[in-house]
Amino acid sequence: MAGDSKAKTADPKAKNGLTxxxxxxxxxxxxxxVVNSEMIEYYDISGCYILRPWTMAIWxxxxxxxxxxxxxxxxxxxxxxxxxxxxxxxxxxxxxEGFAPEVAWVTKSGQSDLEVPIAIRPTSETVMxxxxxxxxxxxxxxxxxxxxxxxxxxxxxxxxxxFIRSREFLWQEGHTAFATQEEADAEVLDILELYRRIxxxxxxxxxxxxxxxxxxxxxxxxxxxxxEAFIPNTGRGVQGATSHCLGQNFAKMFEITYENEKGEKAxxxxxxxxxxxxxxxxxxxxxxDDKGLVLPPKVAAVQVIVVPVPFKDADTQGIFDACASTxxxxxxxxxxxxxxxxxxxxxxxxxxxxxxxxVPLRLEIGPKDLANSQTRAVRRDNSAKKDIPMADLxxxxxxxxxxxxxxLFDVAKEKRDACVKEVRTWDEFVEALAQKKLILAPWCDxxxxxxxxxxxxxxxxxxxxxxxxxxxxxxxxxxxxxxxxGKPAKKWSYWGRSY
Amino acid sequence: MAGDSKAKTADPKAKNGLTxxxxxxxxxxxxxxVVNSEMIEYYDISGCYILRPWTMAIWxxxxxxxxxxxxxxxxxxxxxxxxxxxxxxxxxxxxxEGFAPEVAWVTKSGQSDLEVPIAIRPTSETVMxxxxxxxxxxxxxxxxxxxxxxxxxxxxxxxxxxFIRSREFLWQEGHTAFATQEEADAEVLDILELYRRIxxxxxxxxxxxxxxxxxxxxxxxxxxxxxEAFIPNTGRGVQGATSHCLGQNFAKMFEITYENEKGEKAxxxxxxxxxxxxxxxxxxxxxxDDKGLVLPPKVAAVQVIVVPVPFKDADTQGIFDACASTxxxxxxxxxxxxxxxxxxxxxxxxxxxxxxxxVPLRLEIGPKDLANSQTRAVRRDNSAKKDIPMADLxxxxxxxxxxxxxxLFDVAKEKRDACVKEVRTWDEFVEALAQKKLILAPWCDxxxxxxxxxxxxxxxxxxxxxxxxxxxxxxxxxxxxxxxxGKPAKKWSYWGRSY
Numbered sequence: 002m003a004g005d006s007k008a009k010t011a012d013p014k015a016k017n018g019l020t021x022x023x024x025x026x027x028x029x030x031x032x033x034x035v036v037n038s039e040m041i042e043y044y045d046i047s048g049c050y051i052l053r054p055w056t057m058a059i060w061x062x063x064x065x066x067x068x069x070x071x072x073x074x075x076x077x078x079x080x081x082x083x084x085x086x087x088x089x090x091x092x093x094x095x096x097x098e099g100f101a102p103e104v105a106w107v108t109k110s111g112q113s114d115l116e117v118p119i120a121i122r123p124t125s126e127t128v129m130x131x132x133x134x135x136x137x138x139x140x141x142x143x144x145x146x147x148x149x150x151x152x153x154x155x156x157x158x159x160x161x162x163x164f165i166r167s168r169e170f171l172w173q174e175g176h177t178a179f180a181t182q183e184e185a186d187a188e189v190l191d192i193l194e195l196y197r198r199i200x201x202x203x204x205x206x207x208x209x210x211x212x213x214x215x216x217x218x219x220x221x222x223x224x225x226x227x228x229e230a231f232i233p234n235t236g237r238g239v240q241g242a243t244s245h246c247l248g249q250n251f252a253k254m255f256e257i258t259y260e261n262e263k264g265e266k267a268x269x270x271x272x273x274x275x276x277x278x279x280x281x282x283x284x285x286x287x288x289x290d291d292k293g294l295v296l297p298p299k300v301a302a303v304q305v306i307v308v309p310v311p312f313k314d315a316d317t318q319g320i321f322d323a324c325a326s327t328x329x330x331x332x333x334x335x336x337x338x339x340x341x342x343x344x345x346x347x348x349x350x351x352x353x354x355x356x357x358x359x360v361p362l363r364l365e366i367g368p369k370d371l372a373n374s375q376t377r378a379v380r381r382d383n384s385a386k387k388d389i390p391m392a393d394l395x396x397x398x399x400x401x402x403x404x405x406x407x408x409l410f411d412v413a414k415e416k417r418d419a420c421v422k423e424v425r426t427w428d429e430f431v432e433a434l435a436q437k438k439l440i441l442a443p444w445c446d447x448x449x450x451x452x453x454x455x456x457x458x459x460x461x462x463x464x465x466x467x468x469x470x471x472x473x474x475x476x477x478x479x480x481x482x483x484x485x486x487g488k489p490a491k492k493w494s495y496w497g498r499s500y
Numbered sequence: 501m502a503g504d505s506k507a508k509t510a511d512p513k514a515k516n517g518l519t520x521x522x523x524x525x526x527x528x529x530x531x532x533x534v535v536n537s538e539m540i541e542y543y544d545i546s547g548c549y550i551l552r553p554w555t556m557a558i559w560x561x562x563x564x565x566x567x568x569x570x571x572x573x574x575x576x577x578x579x580x581x582x583x584x585x586x587x588x589x590x591x592x593x594x595x596x597e598g599f600a601p602e603v604a605w606v607t608k609s610g611q612s613d614l615e616v617p618i619a620i621r622p623t624s625e626t627v628m629x630x631x632x633x634x635x636x637x638x639x640x641x642x643x644x645x646x647x648x649x650x651x652x653x654x655x656x657x658x659x660x661x662x663f664i665r666s667r668e669f670l671w672q673e674g675h676t677a678f679a680t681q682e683e684a685d686a687e688v689l690d691i692l693e694l695y696r697r698i699x700x701x702x703x704x705x706x707x708x709x710x711x712x713x714x715x716x717x718x719x720x721x722x723x724x725x726x727x728e729a730f731i732p733n734t735g736r737g738v739q740g741a742t743s744h745c746l747g748q749n750f751a752k753m754f755e756i757t758y759e760n761e762k763g764e765k766a767x768x769x770x771x772x773x774x775x776x777x778x779x780x781x782x783x784x785x786x787x788x789d790d791k792g793l794v795l796p797p798k799v800a801a802v803q804v805i806v807v808p809v810p811f812k813d814a815d816t817q818g819i820f821d822a823c824a825s826t827x828x829x830x831x832x833x834x835x836x837x838x839x840x841x842x843x844x845x846x847x848x849x850x851x852x853x854x855x856x857x858x859v860p861l862r863l864e865i866g867p868k869d870l871a872n873s874q875t876r877a878v879r880r881d882n883s884a885k886k887d888i889p890m891a892d893l894x895x896x897x898x899x900x901x902x903x904x905x906x907x908l909f910d911v912a913k914e915k916r917d918a919c920v921k922e923v924r925t926w927d928e929f930v931e932a933l934a935q936k937k938l939i940l941a942p943w944c945d946x947x948x949x950x951x952x953x954x955x956x957x958x959x960x961x962x963x964x965x966x967x968x969x970x971x972x973x974x975x976x977x978x979x980x981x982x983x984x985x986g987k988p989a990k991k992w993s994y995w996g997r998s999y
Contacts, residue, residue: 044581052580079552111600132550152650
């Protein structure tokens with residue numbers, strides 16, 4: 002059946018590996034991994050992707066964590082419409098300038114033209130804030146802190162990539178209003194810390210917290226903070242998630258004012274913040290290998306796959322029963338375990354299949370294991386093997402899953418750190434860029450200079466830009482000069498090409 | 501400030517009741533309740549509504565239940581795109597005929613026209629099934645059982661009503677494929693039972709399980725089952741949620757075939773099923789009264805509101821502390837409790853406010869309560885009052901909440917049952933319809949007759965149609981004739997006007 006329209010589905014006779022290698026052919030490798038691991042199916046509209054259950058389990062694991070955390074912060078969920086009327090969308094000029102080229106417009110229903118075209122939300126600032134203006138009257142109405150889980154549409158034309166750049170994606174967007182800048186500032190960082198935890202504690206992806214440059218900040222906002230990841234293979238940064246302080250700019254446009262405790266009219270301070278399904282793409286790129294996906298245990302739909310390994314004369318039923326009872330014991334201990342008892346696939350085929358799908362831990366049970374009351378554990382992250390006595394099953398599996406989670410993070414961090422290159426001159430910068438480094442450079446913090454760097458590095462694979470100024474700043478010695486302009490440097494910034 | 505654009509927000513001086521009465525002016529009463537209780541805000545695009553946190557808490561309570569139940573059934577969550585290409589959408593002719601007039605079309609992105617207009621999903625059969633065809637090859641790929649939580653768009657022009665009929669709404673849609681009709685049939689009923697439980701156990705709304713007529717079944721499906729609610733005030737039925745067996749019709753159109761155990765090519769049997777935010781509207785209509793919303797405890801964001809009632813010379817701080825500690829005790833016992841310690845509202849204003857918002861139970865703490873270590877409990881459903889000793893707080897509050905939940909259902913069922921009218925002749929039918937009854941009538945089950953009934957009852961307030969044939973059929977005596985055609989009756993059906 003190879004080559005027909007159904008070739009992507011598992012076939013017992015088919016080779017179930019990857020044809021591309023991560024180090025040789027990263028783009029093709031990535032597309033192949035997300036499809037063959039059954040995370041993504043390409044859709045018949047370009048730039049749209051089907052998120053299969055293997056993906057949704059990851060999304061839901063992160064969502065469960067984040068939703069509970071923001072509820073602790075007294076942020077409440079709501080749902081605003083998908084549609085925006087043009088008058089409202091265009092109210093904040095910088096904002097619409099940033100989003101206008103990507104906005105999808107509904108102009109017809111059934112056979113009839115709409116009186117006025119209606120936009121699909123690319124983000125919901127302009128959808129929500131007219132109502133914030135209505136709901137907020139006095140200081141007792143503050144803070145107003147809302148969040149929604151929804152889809153947004155940005156009809157981009159460049160390089161659609163599953164998870165990383167798609168025309169429709171899922172995200173949460175938080176929109177909050179405060180009486181004071183201090184409260185807004187504090188929330189920006191509280192949320193950013195949750196984003197760091199999603200990447201580092203759930204997806205095992207190291208990120209840098211920092212502030213975006215004026216050029217790279219959110220259209221219409223005051224300042225933008227982000228967590229930035231880095232993909233060593235492509236030498237590209239990825240904006241992982243953003244937490245914006247919008248200042249009072251939208252408040253001015255949408256007249257979001259309140260009467261303060263002194264009875265005076267005052268303007269609110271606002272934030273907005275979001276993370277999206279892009280997180281999942283960053284995880285795939287970071288941990289995946291030439292055997293396929295590698296899932297951190299905390300987000301894996303299946304943490305442990307149990308595979309029977311019967312030989313000709315073995316007690317097949319006994320082995321199958323042992324597999325089932327192993328799953329039962331693990332499940333009762335809260336571990337997400339399944340067994341693959343299909344009789345039309347060989348153990349070797351199953352190993353490859355579940356490695357492709359990235360399951361963190363494989364337990365094999367063969368005649369010898371059955372006789373010795375043990376199971377052989379094989380780690381997905383480093384192929385390490387270990388015999389586990391059944392009597393100690395739950396404790397050892399739990400410990401292994403924790404170890405795998407930590408090891409994935411440690412290895413990723415080591416690789417990322419090895420890419421960081423400190424430069425001080427233009428020549429060093431150009432060389433490091435060619436070597437696909439994550440460049441840390443002293444910068445004068447001037448927009449013209451960033452534009453100039455972009456212009457001078459423009460090429461087929463995109464220009465270099467600032468990724469962020471890390472909050473954790475190395476010491477800036479007196480007299481340090483900007484690598485690009487030669488003017489006095491004001492801060493260290495990360496630079497590179499990005500997704 | 502009355503009359504200005506901010507008039508809807510709470511104002512300490514404002515009257516916070518309703519201007520419309522449920523029995524006099526049902527439509528206006530409903531709009532006023534959903535807005536004043538802070539469930540809904542009207543949006544600047546007609547037919548779209550903002551779902552505020554008070555609504556989302558209800559949606560999430562149902563979602564938590566339903567999502568866990570379908571996961572137990574091994575149904576997995578996924579996410580398919582919002583957009584459908586026209587070729588696919590139009591593949592199943594009956595289906596597209598049913599939905600075409602309501603489809604919203606995207607024709608532009610930024611300033612550019614799209615090459616081909618793209619539809620926004622009104623439902624996802626045609627979005628998903630081309631991929632079911634790709635994924636399903638052999639009998640081992642079955643059953644395939646997926647669900648998604650998402651928004652859909654139906655650009656309807658008649659009577660937009662919050663929750664009940666909106667151009668965009670939230671729902672879950674399940675789409676499953678089986679090898680045999682038996683499995684599909686069984687799932688249809690399993691899901692329908694979950695829908696019944698959502699209505700009866702969570703929303704305390706009695707429903708009838710049954711089968712839709714050929715005219716009223718899902719466009720392109722084989723048969724449709726539903727849970728039907730009834731609103732006594734308007735005498736209208738509401739289709740509460742539907743569980744469809746699609747038979748093999750879509751499978752034929754989308755070529756969803758598999759190799760069965762004998763190595764022969766066979767066609768799958770499919771179901772689709774959904775419930776939406778409409779559920780919430782039915783709940784509001786059923787329980788709400790002239791003081792506002794009435795929430796069943798199981799879905800209420802706040803189950804218990806604690807209100808301090810200080811008098812001039814009372815120990816105000818002591819009362820406030822007692823309120824806070826009452827909330828703490830209840831929260832620790834898993835009860836969703838809050839206290840209203842605002843100092844710019846009177847106790848009376850707060851009573852009305854939380855009654856408007858439908859909180860099931862109010863606890864008042866005044867000087868006498870403080871002295872006697874007790875609290876006064878006031879039920880929202882029937883205004884019954886009771887003093888509860890603090891020593892027995894948790895047990896008595898839990899018991900009261902259970903009682904309220906049950907009482908709301910019992911009262912609603914009694915009212916609904918009182919509307920049921922059994923008729924046998926056309927004259928009785930017309931009279932019962934004028935009296936806004938839920939009509940149960942023997943029917944010949946012929947489509948032409950249903951069309952005829954529709955034509956003969958057409959009027960300003962809409963025609964009568966079948967709601968469902970209840971699974972729970974009264975005995976049909978030999979020789980019973982159809983109320984409308986005089987032909988031999990085949991079954992009992994519920995008839996009425998509907999939303």
